[in-house]
Amino acid sequence: MLTPPYLVFLGDAHNPLSIKMANGIATWRKEQCIGQFRLPACSVSAGLPDLDITTAAKEGAKTFVLGFANSGGIIDVSWLPYIKEAIRTGMDVVSGLHDKLTDFQELVDLAKDHNVRLIDIRHPTVKLPTGKGYKRAGKRLLTVGTDCSVGKMYTSLAIEKEMQHRGMNVDFRATGQCGVLIAGKGLAIDCVISDFIAGAAEYLSPSNDSDHWDIVEGQGSLSHPAFAGVSLGLIHGSQPDALVVCHALGRTSMRGIKDKPLPTIARTIEQNIDAARLTNPSVKVVGITVNTSSVDETEALAICQSLSAEFDVPVVDPIRHGVAAIVDALA
Amino acid sequence: MLTPPYLVFLGDAHNPLSIKMANGIATWRKEQCIGQFRLPACSVSAGLPDLDITTAAKEGAKTFVLGFANSGGIIDVSWLPYIKEAIRTGMDVVSGLHDKLTDFQELVDLAKDHNVRLIDIRHPTVKLPTGKGYKRAGKRLLTVGTDCSVGKMYTSLAIEKEMQHRGMNVDFRATGQCGVLIAGKGLAIDCVISDFIAGAAEYLSPSNDSDHWDIVEGQGSLSHPAFAGVSLGLIHGSQPDALVVCHALGRTSMRGIKDKPLPTIARTIEQNIDAARLTNPSVKVVGITVNTSSVDETEALAICQSLSAEFDVPVVDPIRHGVAAIVDALA
Numbered sequence: 075m076l077t078p079p080y081l082v083f084l085g086d087a088h089n090p091l092s093i094k095m096a097n098g099i100a101t102w103r104k105e106q107c108i109g110q111f112r113l114p115a116c117s118v119s120a121g122l123p124d125l126d127i128t129t130a131a132k133e134g135a136k137t138f139v140l141g142f143a144n145s146g147g148i149i150d151v152s153w154l155p156y157i158k159e160a161i162r163t164g165m166d167v168v169s170g171l172h173d174k175l176t177d178f179q180e181l182v183d184l185a186k187d188h189n190v191r192l193i194d195i196r197h198p199t200v201k202l203p204t205g206k207g208y209k210r211a212g213k214r215l216l217t218v219g220t221d222c223s224v225g226k227m228y229t230s231l232a233i234e235k236e237m238q239h240r241g242m243n244v245d246f247r248a249t250g251q252c253g254v255l256i257a258g259k260g261l262a263i264d265c266v267i268s269d270f271i272a273g274a275a276e277y278l279s280p281s282n283d284s285d286h287w288d289i290v291e292g293q294g295s296l297s298h299p300a301f302a303g304v305s306l307g308l309i310h311g312s313q314p315d316a317l318v319v320c321h322a323l324g325r326t327s328m329r330g331i332k333d334k335p336l337p338t339i340a341r342t343i344e345q346n347i348d349a350a351r352l353t354n355p356s357v358k359v360v361g362i363t364v365n366t367s368s369v370d371e372t373e374a375l376a377i378c379q380s381l382s383a384e385f386d387v388p389v390v391d392p393i394r395h396g397v398a399a400i401v402d403a404l405a
Numbered sequence: 406m407l408t409p410p411y412l413v414f415l416g417d418a419h420n421p422l423s424i425k426m427a428n429g430i431a432t433w434r435k436e437q438c439i440g441q442f443r444l445p446a447c448s449v450s451a452g453l454p455d456l457d458i459t460t461a462a463k464e465g466a467k468t469f470v471l472g473f474a475n476s477g478g479i480i481d482v483s484w485l486p487y488i489k490e491a492i493r494t495g496m497d498v499v500s501g502l503h504d505k506l507t508d509f510q511e512l513v514d515l516a517k518d519h520n521v522r523l524i525d526i527r528h529p530t531v532k533l534p535t536g537k538g539y540k541r542a543g544k545r546l547l548t549v550g551t552d553c554s555v556g557k558m559y560t561s562l563a564i565e566k567e568m569q570h571r572g573m574n575v576d577f578r579a580t581g582q583c584g585v586l587i588a589g590k591g592l593a594i595d596c597v598i599s600d601f602i603a604g605a606a607e608y609l610s611p612s613n614d615s616d617h618w619d620i621v622e623g624q625g626s627l628s629h630p631a632f633a634g635v636s637l638g639l640i641h642g643s644q645p646d647a648l649v650v651c652h653a654l655g656r657t658s659m660r661g662i663k664d665k666p667l668p669t670i671a672r673t674i675e676q677n678i679d680a681a682r683l684t685n686p687s688v689k690v691v692g693i694t695v696n697t698s699s700v701d702e703t704e705a706l707a708i709c710q711s712l713s714a715e716f717d718v719p720v721v722d723p724i725r726h727g728v729a730a731i732v733d734a735l736a
Contacts, residue, residue: 206662207630268602269595271634299538299641299684303602306627307634331538348676353630 076168076193076258078106081130081160082122082141085153086115095170096120096141098252102231108135111156127156131163138165139255147172147196158184166191170251170262196251196262198274205272205311207353212282215360215404216314217292218346220336222301222329224322225392226292227253229363232392233318234289236401243286247278249308253291263293264304271304275311287404290314296345297337298328306349313353316360316404317346323377324368339381359387361400366391407499407524407589409437412461412491413453413472416484417446426501427451427472429583433562439466442487458487462494469496470586478503478527489515497522501582501593527582527593529605536603536642538684543613546691546735547645548623549677551667553632553660555653556723557623558584560694563723564649565620567732574617578609580639584622594624595635602635606642618735621645627676628668629659637680644684647691647735648677654708655699670712690718692731697722 080103082096090097100107100120109125120141125133138160140153149171157167157175161184169175175192176182185192215233217226227250234246246253248260266274279288290312294301319342328334337345343359350357362381366374374391382389388399411434413427421428431438431451440456451472456464469491471484480502488498488506492515500506506523507513516523546564548557558581565577577584579591597605610619621643625632650673659665668676674690681688693712697705705722713720719730 204661205631207665208663264598264600266599267595268597268599268635268638269632271599272631296637297683300536300603301600302641302680302683303634303636303638304599305634306637307599310630310633330535334538345679349633352628352633 076255077136077166078103078258079108079135080106080137080139081108081125081127081135081165082110082120082139083156084110084112084116084118084120085140085142086113087142088115088117090118092144093118093120093142095139095143095252095255098227098256099139099141102256108133110141127159127163131165135165138167140167140169140171143171149173149175149178154178154181157181161185161188161190164188164190166193168193168195168255170196170255172196195254196265198261198266200277202266202270202277203273204270205276205307207272207310207313210276210279210281210313211284212286212288213316214279214288214290214312214314215316215318216290216309216312217318217320218305218309218342219292219295219320220297220339220342221295221322221325222298224320224325225363225365226320229318229320229392229397230289230291231256232397233401236397237287237289240401240405242405243283245286245288247288247290249275249278249291249293263308264301268303271307272311275308279312292320295328295342296349297342299331299334309346309349310353314350314357315354316358317350318361318363318400319343319346319359320363322365339385343385359385360403361387361397362389363392363397363400364389366394407586408467408497409434409589410439410466411437411468411470412439412456412458412466412496413441413451413470414487415441415443415447415449415451416471416473417444418473419446419448421449423475424449424451424473426470426474426583426586429558429587430470430472433587439464441472458490458494462496466496469498471498471500471502474502480504480506480509485509485512488512492516492519492521495519495521497524499524499526499586501527501586503527526585527596529592529597531608533597533601533608534604535601536607536638538603538641538644541607541610541612541644542615543617543619544647545610545619545621545643545645546647546649547621547640547643548649548651549636549640549673550623550626550651551628551670551673552626552653552656553629555651555656556694556696557651560649560651560723560728561620561622562587563728564732567728568618568620571732571736573736574614576617576619578619578621580606580609580622580624594639595632599634602638603642606639610643623651626659626673627680628673630662630665640677640680641684645681645688646685647689648681649692649694649731650674650677650690651694653696670716674716690716691734692718692728693720694723694728694731695720697725
């Protein structure tokens with residue numbers, strides 16, 4: 075569990091895509107973010123007040139969050155002085171990078187001296203069981219995608235928020251480092267040893283009240299040549315009652331793979347339903363969300379309406395239209 | 406790469422199923438095994454000559470192989486004296502357990518003093534890429550299963566042996582610890598971080614001569630609630646031209662899962678072909694192998710013939726009938 079409020083460190087980032095972690099927490103947990111700390115070379119913003127480390131600490135910041143990513147997930151040694159400064163003010167440090175904070179002995183020693191935690195949220199610390207597939211009490215919704223990065227986390231969080239707003243009994247279950255940062259708990263499932271993917275998903279959404287919904291953040295895509303194994307283990311372990319299919323308009327090739335066209339939504343539904351039936355024979359698709367940012371409002375609405383007629387479920391852009399229609403269909 | 410000849414350590418094992426590693430190497434690489442070393446309480450055998458450590462070393466043993474497994478994959482401290490004795494005679498030590506030899510500082514120090522290696526074959530030491538799915542030169546056969554432990558490794562090794570016998574250009578590609586021990590190289594794919602399953606499979610069967618066959622050892626089953634993610638990543642990364650479906654007669658429930666019936670062979674073919682088409686649209690099933698040990702010779706033959714008529718591919722028990730019929734169909 076992470077301790078808010080957060081000071082979000084943007085380093086010297088200049089690519090808006092590289093501060094996904096910062097944007098995620100600033101979008102979904104703004105009230106827990108006391109500000110952002112940027113180095114002079116930084117040219118992007120998460121839209122939070124700019125604060126230096128000392129000021130943020132005085133204003134009550136409890137956790138210093140590395141809000142950026144880079145290719146390879148490396149912790150650059152040029153950031154160590156800032157991380158150390160945060161530790162000296164008494165903040166925990168959270169990283170979602172592949173490199174571990176705890177691999178730097180100087181950070182480990184300093185954190186010990188100041189009685190703060192170094193939290194590498196991408197790296198599981200629990201001993202996981204292998205999956206079993208036995209039916210658990212409670213209800214589960216899983217987001218699945220035509221590709222990676224098509225809005226599965228956003229859709230999941232939006233559904234949780236809408237259900238909370240209606241007083242429903244619900245929890246978002248984070249399965250990626252950005253989701254874990256936002257939720258303050260969860261497991262980065264792509265960092266689990268492969269024998270334990272389904273087991274990790276079972277661990278993340280344990281038995282619950284019969285009216286309780288887990289909204290499980292999906293990962294990857296069954297049609298992605300690199301990551302489908304993660305997607306499948308997550309589907310089996312989550313034993314979803316309900317699937318929401320996520321898609322991004324205008325994508326011409328699977329993320330990171332040249333000349334690999336996306337599957338159709340029909341194919342995605344067929345694949346995911348077929349896979350999910352192994353652990354929940356009564357699984358159903360309850361909605362589709364589409365990232366329509368590549369077209370205007372009118373076209374976006376027309377596309378969603380046409381897809382809704384084709385697949386006979388609510389279809390929305392969660393940012394433009396909200397997800398109330400999907401929650402209506404669930405309730 | 407492991408260095409034969411091997412002295413195979415059976416510890417105090419008394420369950421024949423617990424010495425799978427020892428039986429694997431004794432069956433497939435008998436000429437590389439100088440003997441087995443058993444503690445007094447051991448009541449099982451891999452069928453090798455009994456030798457103590459000192460004698461085996463004098464006779465030229467180069468590697469001390471932990472030939473047993475236990476629940477949890479633990480290295481019991483009661484074995485350390487024997488491991489140390491082997492190190493002192495100059496042998497490398499190989500373990501396929503989950504616990505690492507290298508986590509015991511006393512073993513690390515002693516191995517360094519004696520200039521020998523501690524090899525935890527279950528734990529990948531290479532930095533793996535994520536998968537891409539791009540077409541590689543050469544041909545690939547992958548074994549897939551209705552369940553775990555239905556003969557995928559045995560089938561793969563038997564096909565390699567038959568192809569070698571015919572002078573074909575072939576390599577067995579090990580994906581489990583027992584296979585890695587037998588082949589002396591490979592990767593235990595269930596121990597890879599889940600983001601890299603497909604990437605690991607691509608790494609294991611790189612581009613090759615156009616007439617070269619990789620025989621890739623399959624893992625798990627697309628119908629297994631715990632391990633299907635591993636199976637799927639392995640299918641995508643292996644981009645098989647040919648699949649061989651493996652099945653065990655008389656199994657009533659998926660391995661380790663109560664009351665979970667096995668899929669039919671027809672369903673298994675459908676699932677695996679559908680999955681494999683993502684990275685190799687021309688994939689075909691070229692044979693079926695059945696573990697028929699639960700029935701007599703006559704019934705075994707009748708079952709194989711009936712399945713062969715049903716699916717229009719060669720069907721054999723690799724132990725009773727050999728795999729020549731499958732290699733005929735390939736060539």
